Amino acid sequence: xxxxxxxxxxxxxxxxxxxxxxxxxxxxxxxxxxxxxxxxxxxxxxxxxxxxxxxxxxxxxxxxxxxxxxxxxxxxxxxxxxxxxxxxxxxxxxxxxxxxxxxxxxxxxxxxxxxxxxx
Amino acid sequence: xxxxxxxxxxxxxxxxxxxxxxxxxxxxxxxxxxxxxxxxxxxxxxxxxxxxxxxxxxxxxxxxxxxxxxxxxxxxxxxxxxxxxxxxxxxxxxxxxxxxxxxxxxxxxxxx
Numbered sequence: 001x002x003x004x005x006x007x008x009x010x011x012x013x014x015x016x017x018x019x020x021x022x023x024x025x026x027x028x029x030x031x032x033x034x035x036x037x038x039x040x041x042x043x044x045x046x047x048x049x050x051x052x053x054x055x056x057x058x059x060x061x062x063x064x065x066x067x068x069x070x071x072x073x074x075x076x077x078x079x080x081x082x083x084x085x086x087x088x089x090x091x092x093x094x095x096x097x098x099x100x101x102x103x104x105x106x107x108x109x110x111x112x113x114x115x116x117x118x119x
Numbered sequence: 120x121x122x123x124x125x126x127x128x129x130x131x132x133x134x135x136x137x138x139x140x141x142x143x144x145x146x147x148x149x150x151x152x153x154x155x156x157x158x159x160x161x162x163x164x165x166x167x168x169x170x171x172x173x174x175x176x177x178x179x180x181x182x183x184x185x186x187x188x189x190x191x192x193x194x195x196x197x198x199x200x201x202x203x204x205x206x207x208x209x210x211x212x213x214x215x216x217x218x219x220x221x222x223x224x225x226x227x228x229x230x231x
Contacts, residue, residue: 042223110162
């Protein structure tokens with residue numbers, strides 16, 4: 001069971017170039033997320049998806065686009081990379097929320113990250 | 120909005136020392152609370168969770184108690200090991216959404 005797999009693991013881009021980060025999960029999870037991790041900033045949510053064919057903006061969506069054409073895949077695109085997008089990107093997934101009075105949310109499963117440098 | 124605040128790091132301890140990493144939260148209602156751990160070069164993984172007030176989550180010798188009166192979820196371990204060196208994140212689900220909000224992380228280094 002691979003869990004959440006991110007490709008590539010590392011990438012160096014020049015300003016203005018484009019690329020797509022791929023996230024694949026084999027757990028049949030409904031929800032998928034893209035976060036970026038920067039020193040002193042913790043994790044910030046870029047975009048997320050609550051199911052196949054759906055996407056929604058997170059905390060820092062500008063400069064990124066996403067697509068969820070298949071349930072198991074969630075793609076993060078950078079159309080014109082900027083140095084401010086140098087970061088480590090994490091994909092995560094989780095199953096449906098279990099409906100309870102206390103709004104329990106199931107935990108996230110993370111990939112191992114993609115380290116992106118934009119020069 | 121809902122948020123978590125955790126103590127600034129880094130924290131450096133000797134092996135077998137006692138660990139506390141503070142986490143306080145602001146939230147509407149009573150959300151589940153989580154601690155995640157990130158080992159070097161890896162993604163985050165769930166360490167423990169608590170789903171209601173006074174619940175104690177525990178795993179791998181770590182514990183955290185959901186304190187409604189102080190809005191806290193401090194992480195503790197009685198005797199740390201070198202293998203516990205990692206970054207620890209407190210988190211909660213943002214009310215009314217499908218998003219998880221994370222603290223900024225606390226880096227722990229345990230020396231032999």
